[in-house]
Amino acid sequence: WAKADGKARWTLFDPERNAHRMTRQALSSTLRPAVERDEFVLQYQPLVGLGDGVVRGVEALVRWRHPQFGTLAPNRFIGLAEETGAIVPLGRWVLATACRQARRWQLAHPREPIVVSVNVAVRQVWDSDLVADVAAILTETGLPPSLLQLELTESAVMGSAGRPLQQLQQLSDMGVAIAIDDFGTGYSNLAYLSRLPVSTLKLDGSFVRGFRSEEPPNPADETIVEALVQLAHRLGIKVTAECVESAEQAERLGRIGCDTGQGWFYSRPVPADSISALLSTGVRP
Numbered sequence: 602w603a604k605a606d607g608k609a610r611w612t613l614f615d616p617e618r619n620a621h622r623m624t625r626q627a628l629s630s631t632l633r634p635a636v637e638r639d640e641f642v643l644q645y646q647p648l649v650g651l652g653d654g655v656v657r658g659v660e661a662l663v664r665w666r667h668p669q670f671g672t673l674a675p676n677r678f679i680g681l682a683e684e685t686g687a688i689v690p691l692g693r694w695v696l697a698t699a700c701r702q703a704r705r706w707q708l709a710h711p712r713e714p715i716v717v718s719v720n721v722a723v724r725q726v727w728d729s730d731l732v733a734d735v736a737a738i739l740t741e742t743g744l745p746p747s748l749l750q751l752e753l754t755e756s757a758v759m760g761s762a763g764r765p766l767q768q769l770q771q772l773s774d775m776g777v778a779i780a781i782d783d784f785g786t787g788y789s790n791l792a793y794l795s796r797l798p799v800s801t802l803k804l805d806g807s808f809v810r811g812f813r814s815e816e817p818p819n820p821a822d823e824t825i826v827e828a829l830v831q832l833a834h835r836l837g838i839k840v841t842a843e844c845v846e847s848a849e850q851a852e853r854l855g856r857i858g859c860d861t862g863q864g865w866f867y868s869r870p871v872p873a874d875s876i877s878a879l880l881s882t883g884v885r886p
C-alpha cells in the first residue's frame with residue numbers, strides 16, 4: 602500500500618524485490634569498469650559435425666567473475682549491458698579475446714580449422730562500427746576471417762536496412778560468417794533472411810527438445826525441422842542444432858540433415874584449455 606498525501610510516501614517494503622533492484626543497480630553501474638578490470642572470462646562450447654563427430658568450431662560464451670556475487674551467467678548481465686550501452690566495450694572485449702584464442706588453436710592445430718563463433722548484440726550492429734572493430738581485431742590477432750563467425754538474433758537483423766545491413770554485407774564480404782542465433786523463436790522469416798548474407802541458422806533448443814524418446818513424440822516437430830533444413834540447404838544455408846543433450850537427438854538431427862550440433866551431449870561450455878585437450882583427443886561420434 603502507499604500513502605501519497607503529498608507529505609510522505611509509504612510503500613510496503615519487499616526485501617526480496619529491493620535486493621533484486623539493488624543488485625541490478627550494482628551490476629549495471631559496474632559493468633563498464635568491470636571490463637577494464639578484466640572481470641569477464643570466456644568459456645567455449647564445441648560445434649560438432651553431426652555426421653562425423655568432428656569439432657568444427659566453438660561458441661564463445663561470456664561469464665562475469667564478480668568479486669562480490671561470484672560467477673554470473675550472461676542472462677544476469679547481458680540485458681543490462683544492452684540497456685546501458687556497456688555491451689559495446691564488453692562485446693569488443695569478447696571479440697578480441699575469442700579471436701586471440703582462436704588464433705592460438707589455429708597455430709596449435711593447423712590441420713583442424715576451428716571456427717570461433719561470437720555472439721553479437723543488436724546495439725553492436727546498430728550503434729557501433731562493428732566492421733572497423735572486427736577488421737582491427739583480425740589484423741591484430743592474425744586470425745583469418747574465415748575462422749570467425751558472428752551470431753546475431755533474428756530480431757537484430759529483421760528490418761535491418763541502411764547501415765546495419767551494410768555492416769553485415771561488409772563483414773560477409775571480408776569472409777566472416779554470419780549465423781542467425783535462436784532461429785525459430787522470432788519471426789522466422791526465412792524468405793527475408795535469404796536476402797541477407799547469412800551462412801548458418803542455429804535452430805533454437807525449443808525445436809530440438811522434441812527429438813527425445815522420453816517426451817511424447819511429436820511428429821510435427823520432426824517434419825517442421827526437416828522442411829526447414831531442406832529449405833535452408835536450397836538457399837545455401839547450413840543448419841546447427843542447439844541444445845543437443847542425448848545420443849538419440851544427435852542421431853535423429855543428423856538423419857534429417859542438420860549439419861552441426863551443439864549441446865551437453867558433446868560438452869558443456871568449458872575453459873579454453875579443455876577445448877585444446879578435446880581437439881587432441883576428439884569427441885564422441
Ligand code: C2E
Nearest residue numbers: 662663674675679695720721722844845846863864865870
Ligand atoms: P546462446 O547464444 O543461444 O547460447 C547457447 C546457450 O545455451 C548457452 O547459455 C549454453 O550454455 C546453453 N546450452 C548449450 N548447450 C545446452 C544444452 O544441451 N542444454 C541446455 N539446456 N542449454 C545448453 P549461456 O552460456 O548461459 O548463454 C546464454 C545466452 O547469453 C546466449 O544464448 C547468448 O544469447 C547470450 N550470450 C552469451 N555470451 C554472450 C556474449 O559474449 N555476447 C552477447 N551479446 N551475448 C552473449
Ligand code: MG
Nearest residue numbers: 660720752782
Ligand atoms: Mg549464440
Ligand code: MG
Nearest residue numbers: 782783803843
Ligand atoms: Mg543460441
Ligand code: MG
Nearest residue numbers: 783805806843
Ligand atoms: Mg539459445
